[in-house]
Amino acid sequence: MHGAGNDFIVLNGIDQDLSDITREQWQKLAHRQFGIGADQILLVEKSTRPDADFRYRIFNSDGGEVEQCGNGSRCFVRFVLDQGLSNKNPLRVEVAHTILTLKSHEDGQVEVDMGAPIFEPSKIPFDASGLASKQEFHEMLYALPLNAPATHDSWVAAISMGNPHAVQVIEDIESAPVTEEGAAIERHAAFPKKVNAGYMQILSRNEIKLRVYERGAGETLACGTGACAAVVSGIRRGLLDSPVKVHTRGGDLQISWGGISNDVPTPVIMTGPAITVFKGEVSI
Structure with a gap:
């Protein structure tokens, strides 16, 4: 499927x-x-x-x-x-x-x-000690120092959607160093259970493009939790308004998030396709 x-x-x-x-x-x-x-x-x-x-x-x-x-x-x-x-x-x-x-x-x-997003570093899990940080609207961004082939800091937001995500905003999704830099972010020491590296290009306040380097899988054509994490981060940074259409390389998803109510994050709602390709048997 x-x-x-x-x-x-x-x-x-x-x-x-x-x-x-x-x-x-x-x-x-x-x-x-x-x-x-x-x-x-x-x-x-x-x-x-x-x-x-x-x-x-x-x-x-x-x-x-x-x-x-x-x-x-x-x-x-x-x-x-x-x-x-x-x-x-x-x-x-x-x-x-x-x-x-x-x-x-x-x-x-x-x-x-999809349940509510998690921002508390220890629950992501994410160790921000020693990292430079800055606040953008309601979102905290952290500078991840990367080794070769990347030789710069990547400013990311750390969010969990039941699994950890490091989301960054880039200008052009096609030229983003997803496969090279994503691998370095995936295994960065700040994420003890590794992390999914998301690259988000803002098209409008209700539309983005997204690529994700998934931990243990490499870049995939789409990542549902990655889309949720990206939209949540974009809303918290004051860049997006719910609902948001997310264009991935494999198709479109719609993500809705109501923000934080009475100091409690509300659930994220994701809508998208699910297709059966073929059925069969395999001997193990």
Whole structure:
């Protein structure tokens, strides 16, 4: 399946036990030459909580498990409905340490309540000690010193959407050093669990272009949580107004955020496509 070009292997872990698959086997499945090929693998399982309909786990193409995936969550709900695993709409799904609410629309678009953004550095997690910082409207920006091939500081906002993001604003999305600089940001020491590096070009107050270098996967055609983080950062910097259309290389997403109410961040709502490409079997 894919959500705006961000592609996934989606596995039914309810009718079969897939709990003993190793990291190396996940890597092989995700390999585009020696396996099926995907940015990430989604494993659909029975919920472990009474307030959720399902649980799903997310594995990057490097075999590592991660907490959250926005485009994957849309594919998850499309998969569950198409496979006849549930006829509920909306659905509540357990991911890592939170619950997402997902709704499928008649036009094929899927709306996801992504939960509230997290700004507290220790919860991202992000260690800002020793970094230069500056405030832009309501947003705090930090200078990340980068080693070769990049030899300059990148001013980023650090945000979590259930997974960590470092977002920066650039003038031209096409010439942005996403693959080179993104790799250096991904493994920067300030982010103990690594980070997704987002590059945002502002087109208007309600429209942006976005590229994201995802931790454990490299640059993908779209990143749902990256789109949420970018829009939240742009609104906090006084550059954007909700809702915002996000143009990724794989398609468009719409992100809405109501800001902060009574000192509490409101949930981010993401709407976008979820497409099934093919179905099959593989022997492990």
